[in-house]
Amino acid sequence: MTRIFQDDRGTGFGTRAIHAGEREDPLAGAIMPPVYLTSTYVQQGLGENKGYEYARGKNPTREALERTIAALEGAQHGFAFASGMGCLDSIMKLFQSGDHIVCGANVYGGTFRLFDKLLQHLGLSFSYVDTTDVQRIEDACTPRTKAILVETPTNPLMQITDLTAAAEVAHAHQALLIVDNTFATPFFQQPFSHGADIVFHSATKFLNGHSDVICGVAAVIDDDIAAKMQFIHNAAGAVAGPFDSWLVLRGMKTLHLRMPQHDRNGRAVAAQLADRLGHERVRYPGLKSHPQHSLACMQMRGMGGMVTVDVGSRELANQVLKKVRIFSLAESLGGVESLISHPASMTHASVPPERRAELGLTEGMVRLSCGVEDTNDLLEDVEQAFAGL
Numbered sequence: 001m002t003r004i005f006q007d008d009r010g011t012g013f014g015t016r017a018i019h020a021g022e023r024e025d026p027l028a029g030a031i032m033p034p035v036y037l038t039s040t041y042v043q044q045g046l047g048e049n050k051g052y053e054y055a056r057g058k059n060p061t062r063e064a065l066e067r068t069i070a071a072l073e074g075a076q077h078g079f080a081f082a083s084g085m086g087c088l089d090s091i092m093k094l095f096q097s098g099d100h101i102v103c104g105a106n107v108y109g110g111t112f113r114l115f116d117k118l119l120q121h122l123g124l125s126f127s128y129v130d131t132t133d134v135q136r137i138e139d140a141c142t143p144r145t146k147a148i149l150v151e152t153p154t155n156p157l158m159q160i161t162d163l164t165a166a167a168e169v170a171h172a173h174q175a176l177l178i179v180d181n182t183f184a185t186p187f188f189q190q191p192f193s194h195g196a197d198i199v200f201h202s203a204t205k206f207l208n209g210h211s212d213v214i215c216g217v218a219a220v221i222d223d224d225i226a227a228k229m230q231f232i233h234n235a236a237g238a239v240a241g242p243f244d245s246w247l248v249l250r251g252m253k254t255l256h257l258r259m260p261q262h263d264r265n266g267r268a269v270a271a272q273l274a275d276r277l278g279h280e281r282v283r284y285p286g287l288k289s290h291p292q293h294s295l296a297c298m299q300m301r302g303m304g305g306m307v308t309v310d311v312g313s314r315e316l317a318n319q320v321l322k323k324v325r326i327f328s329l330a331e332s333l334g335g336v337e338s339l340i341s342h343p344a345s346m347t348h349a350s351v352p353p354e355r356r357a358e359l360g361l362t363e364g365m366v367r368l369s370c371g372v373e374d375t376n377d378l379l380e381d382v383e384q385a386f387a388g389l
């Protein structure tokens with residue numbers, strides 16, 4: 001009997017994370033998918049092949065990752081890209097010159113840069129709105145609006161958008177709801193169950209979880225959108241390499257074990273910082289003082305490890321960043337190791353200062369990505385690094 005994972009429906013998240021990518025290995029029965037380091041495939045005759053022709057189009061290792069992300073998001077189709085930005089750039093190729101997109105004001109800095117510095121000049125137009133207020137999304141829609149793009153929670157302000165309400169607005173305008181699910185991951189948030197049309201990730205972050213690869217993934221339910229995505233994937237070619245795919249696949253097998261510890265650490269660090277500095281300075285959806293705490297509780301199964309704190313000034317932020325011992329000063333997030341960063345000068349440096357000010361993204365903000373180390377050690381590190389503030 002071959003034991004191949006047949007139907008992912010009705011089985012637990014962890015079981016899907018571990019088994020959904022599986023296919024039988026006819027040669028040796030390898031339990032892990034081989035890394036198919038090949039650019040092409042031998043064909044038997046004209047038009048006769050094993051379903052694989054050239055590796056930009058299909059690679060079995062990449063397909064294992066694509067099946068897994070589809071299964072975890074509750075979708076039918078998965079696509080793996082060379083990076084989160086490559087993934088979003090390919091998604092945007094679904095649209096044409098003249099189309100309008102409503103985008104969250106506080107999206108990832110690189111997303112804003114892609115739209116503002118590149119895609120805008122190719123004829124797409126964008127409105128940036130505070131998507132925490134669904135009325136503003138509605139107000140920004142025009143007859144040319146083809147998509148609404150939201151990130152929730154946002155980076156680094158940790159604002160929550162009501163996905164069900166955003167999907168209703170999108171569909172009322174025959175537009176797609178595209179969700180960047182990088183921060184929450186499918187373990188804590190399932191955008192398709194709220195009506196999303198496309199879900200994507202920087203798999204570089206929590207999905208891979210080990211800070212050793214750059215990768216992006218997207219998931220889609222609708223067959224027509226998926227067919228277009230498939231075409232773009234091959235035609236534009238921003239595909240994930242086989243080894244990167246394999247690393248992300250391996251990382252995702254423990255997503256359900258890592259996320260609860262990120263969550264425990266995030267909650268503990270946020271609570272301690274709120275105690276020390278005051279609740280108004282700490283942004284974490286798990287705190288009762290978060291303005292959208294109840295929406296977060298309804299929409300998310302957990303709050304994760306991302307915490308943003310405003311220490312008041314760039315100087316004080318720098319002081320904290322220099323004092324940490326377990327947290328490392330670095331861009332990125334979602335790895336097993338804890339990181340700390342300064343959004344204004346790092347991840348959001350590409351957002352002009354006046355826009356940052358408008359958003360409330362201050363020079364005094366530091367963003368913590370709580371890893372999966374022992375909670376007490378992180379709390380001690382935070383205690384000593386923020387002492388005296």
Ligand SMILES: *Cc1c(COP(=O)(O)O)cnc(C)c1O
Pocket residue numbers: 083084085086108110111151155180182183201202203204205214215216
């Ligand atoms: C990092 C990140 C991206 C970009 O992904 P890359 O893999 O770095 O290209 C997009 N969205 C969010 C929320 C991110 O954190």
